Amino acid sequence: MELGISMFGDLSKDQATENLKKPEQRLQELIEEIRLADEVGLDIFGIGEHHREDYAVSNPEIILAAAATVTKNIKLGSAVTVLSSADPVRIFQNFSTVDLLSGGRAELMVGRGSFIESFPLFGYNLQDYDKLFEEKLDLLLKINGNEEITWSGTVRPPLKKQKVYPRSADQNLDIWIAVGGTPESIIRAARLGLPLMVAIIGGSPAQFRSRFDLYKDEYRKAGHDPAKMRLGIHSHALVGENSDDVANRFYPYYAAQMNRLGRERGWPPLSREQFEGSRSRYGALFVGDPQEIVDKVLQVQEMFGLTRYVAHMDIGGPAHSDIMKSIELFGTKVAPEIRKAVQV
Template sequence: MRQPVEFGLDTFGDVTVDDEGVRLSDAQTIRNVVAQAVRADEVGLQFFGVGEHHRREFAVSSPEIVLAAAAAQTRDIHLGTSVTVLSSDDPVRLYERFATLDAVSNGRAEVTLGRGSFVESFPLFGYDLADYEVLFEEKLELFAQLLAERPVTWQGSKRAALERADVFPKTEHGIRAWVGVGGSPESVVRTARYGYGLMLAIIGGPAAQFRPFVDLFRRSLDAFGHESQPIGIHSPGHLAPTDEEAWEQLYPALKANRDAIGAERGWPPYNRMQFQRDIGPGGAVYAGSPARVAEKIADTLRTLDADRFDLKFSNGTLSHEHMMRSIELYGTEVVPRVRELLA
């Protein structure tokens, strides 16, 4: 039988501002992320994910350290990444770090692997962007073997070969691993080939457009002889007691974030019309009152037959206080409503 749907939160550790609009320090932002994880645990959520970035807008470059701090202050919530940039990391060291996190959290560690939609880590750690695809393919294969926690013999073109290498520490029950996918069929099939869970990053357009990827993933798992693997959804959003409050809090923060990134990528400035499309029924932003957001999440979960929904609750310069209130509403009001609607 299918397990009940899980509900989680994701943050990239966006550097925020205080009530006077003054930018917080990176250090304070990181401490706030730990406090947000504690609040998520208190309101009964199943997962808290922290993304890895290496640029000015985001404070977290070492998610595992932040998650270890959160593990010391939480009891039940699973802790993981959203995502780890595997292409510019070493799979052996990555496994060791997460096995250690799994130990200190008493079996609550998860990892979501990605190629990286931001590429600052490649030159930072000495990787050639021309190797973008082959780095991810080879490291994904190696990490899948490491997860079996047996001696590994492996050879690729971008890393030293391994001959019956045994890696420590061992975990007590294994590590749950996902691959973050933005919407290419090749990525979906690759995720199924290695038997990872599929985390769909739906950050634009209607969720229904991803249904073919869900079906492809399940067919591919069968074709590769793997057992069923979970399917998750990662999408941005924000909660407040009323729709108007949520939208007025979110829009300037989201605009600041989109415009900063868009200036590098050639996007036009974000505007109110685009925001209205994003928060509407066919958009990928889950913002508004608990009732509105619950209905939209339930519709998405039904459409995609997914196993988990992670709300990306940090959005640009949105304040820590607004995010803490959003977490509380998500856990205490949205999740129970969604469960009722799905039932």
Template sequence: MSFEIGVMTFGELTADPATGALPSPRQRVRETIEQAQVADQVGLDVFGVGEHHRSDFVGSAPAILLAAAAAKTGSIRLTSAVTVLSSEDPVRVWEQFATIDLLSAGRAEIIAGRGSYTESFPLFGYDLQDYADLFREKLDLLLKIRDGNPVTWQGHFRAPLVEADVAPRADGGTIPIWVGVGGSIASAVSTGRRGLPMALALLLGPMAFHEETVLRYREAAAQAGHAANTLPISINVHGYVGRTSQGARDTMYPYFATGMVENNHQRGVGFALPRSVFDAQSSPAAGLLVGSPQEVIDKLLAYHERYGLNRAILQLGFGGMPQKDHLQAIELLGTEVAPVVRREVAAREGVAA
């Protein structure tokens, strides 16, 4: 199985820590589509847009942004990162992503998650006490829609469907559906039992943070009769690629540190990030993928060896990094990092690159 490398964005609206300039929503939306175009041009495999329902993000409707990206790209896969399925209608999610799939000739994907940000629950009238039950039920319905049409289904949180015609259908008949897992072992086990691909998220911490998560996921998949070692696993992680190791860290740090404070305020205090902590998180054994092309290559290969990954998606510009720096990192990732990683992984697995 080939190793895929991509980029993602939340489209955050954060004031530049150096100039104080705050991008307009129009500017950030247009920059998001330009990021997708450049990622496609340099040969990356995946472009993702995350979902947030706050005024300091432009990603409240990722499907619309991905549809715009579909019209401006030719081969890159287009995914949510993630769809907060607990507060969405699975019928509408399918309709939107099947439309993206038609626009892009079969390039749409969904990463379904519970949501680490929870502002969408009160916004759409859901009770946070139903957090886990909502996700389980809605994922069941989304998978049933994917697997056939018409759809007959009954649950607790929405009206039943009786021979419902859910359209359009996907360009190739189906859409890959991954489950986003932030660190919950129970979520990993449930995903493994279903035989679904797992998209791990690692904000900060050691590279080994998800070892037990992956182990339990594969155990659950095997016990349920799935081919556990062939199920795809992705890592979604913050990072930046620069010409040099020091240059990459110096460029990323002020924006990342600002974003950790400004865009994580709903999660409470404790996200101030001193430079010494950032540098430690950039070391070979820690999670951040930041450095020179060779450093990022080495770290991606280490991730692959540790987890048996099939995909890595990097969030490169978090915290309002200027577009020129963001695009340069995308270009380096596509032209200097991805080809080497794909070749090395193929050699490890004894397959043609």
């Protein structure tokens, strides 16, 4: 089972001045965090893409390229690349370049995106939301599997016997599909035989059992080898030496970010009671001491048959020192116990 960390480069707001953390500071912190994740032996580090004032990263490939020069073993991927508003040719070239820089450690996770700022920014119509992703995924997969490509669709100009370079170190990038639980997206990934990453950031993970069953059924129906099936989840997480202490430190940042997004999407404010309920044994928030996190990860691993778990640690922009401590504990205390249990 692979264990990793993802981040978006959240920019926290100073409670006294209302000013956001400077992006240049957060980017430097990110590189330190990725380096530490590599040092403590974690398997994967993913960076997300946003085009908003409150996030520092709009282009994961740039951060991953920088991280490739200060790491040795950890896989470096996007979490996620919003493929619908990107050019698949350029995306393939960028990630192949990261792959070459890192000695074959790059991977690509693509999704439709839960934020929509990139669509008007790059000139795409939200009415084409589904068509954009479906056609661009088709093109990306064809480029990934073929050095020379002939392709035509409705969302970009056609390609005729066009060669795309550079190629990745192993010729083919590892491409995952990221979803929030939409059945159509899950079925598409299963039929294509692509590994699936599900974001579980609210409610109870058990509510997603039917989604994983759907993927497994469609994967087998499509004739793919069940032994090659790869399934993962991404959830908000932070690890501390003491459960109550890490919860107290994290809650103000987490609530501020969730409430900021909630005002945009019509969600009610997050209460402390809801926060505590979500981080309880059957909730979707993985915040607590190492043993609590071990127990929750093993619980979802058994529930879904996971091959990967990714802890998303910078939601709301908690202090860099708290994130570093969380990475250290996740790598040195949590990961060894999970690996030992899963191997048995």
